[in-house]
Amino acid sequence: MRKLIGFTVLVALLTGCSSQKMLSIYQTEGVEITQNTSGEDIINKYITSRPILHSSLSLCIAQELDNSPVVLNRENYLSSAWWPYYNMPSQQAITINGGDTIKLVEGNNIVANAVTNYQSQSKYFVSYTLTATRNAKNIRYLFSNIKQAQQYTGSIGNEGFENVKTLERAHPDLVIDALNKEVDKIQACLLH
Numbered sequence: 001m002r003k004l005i006g007f008t009v010l011v012a013l014l015t016g017c018s019s020q021k022m023l024s025i026y027q028t029e030g031v032e033i034t035q036n037t038s039g040e041d042i043i044n045k046y047i048t049s050r051p052i053l054h055s056s057l058s059l060c061i062a063q064e065l066d067n068s069p070v071v072l073n074r075e076n077y078l079s080s081a082w083w084p085y086y087n088m089p090s091q092q093a094i095t096i097n098g099g100d101t102i103k104l105v106e107g108n109n110i111v112a113n114a115v116t117n118y119q120s121q122s123k124y125f126v127s128y129t130l131t132a133t134r135n136a137k138n139i140r141y142l143f144s145n146i147k148q149a150q151q152y153t154g155s156i157g158n159e160g161f162e163n164v165k166t167l168e169r170a171h172p173d174l175v176i177d178a179l180n181k182e183v184d185k186i187q188a189c190l191l192h
Helices: 002-017 023-027 057-064 172-190
Strands: 031-035 041-051 070-073 076-078 086-088 093-096 102-106 109-120 122-134 138-150
Touching (some): 023 031, 057 102, 057 109, 057 172, 070 138, 109 172, 122 172
Antiparallel strands (some): 031 041, 076 086, 102 109, 109 122, 122 138
């Protein structure tokens, strides 16, 4: 009986720490889900279309998207019974991404690499490749190579950019919102 109670408590603790899949991301129009090598569901691609406006698409992509390097940190906290927590300068800081935003302009296609961010208790960066295609009726925005990284991970090592999992704790809905805001910025530029 004691073993059964111990096992039940262990199972309850372990399942309480796990995160459920965000079911709404599976119904989000334009989101393509695939599995990574570990068998976990991740966002593979996101596609959305918007009406054509008259300005230069490549100019607006260059002006509105950002591919600046980002710095990801972990921080060390020390404390004792006699003084409060304080932050020591981190020994682990990695700088990733950066480079030219626009990678290719060919015909009606523009390929760009960029980084955006969103806030959810902590700041997260989202890196992606955008392929924008101007058709007769609209502009098709295809986001691929979508990855995210938490800016500060506290005392846990920062693993850098990783695929966006469909788990609630991975905030896939906020990633899609951040990508839609990037399209909104390009569309607003095209109005001018």
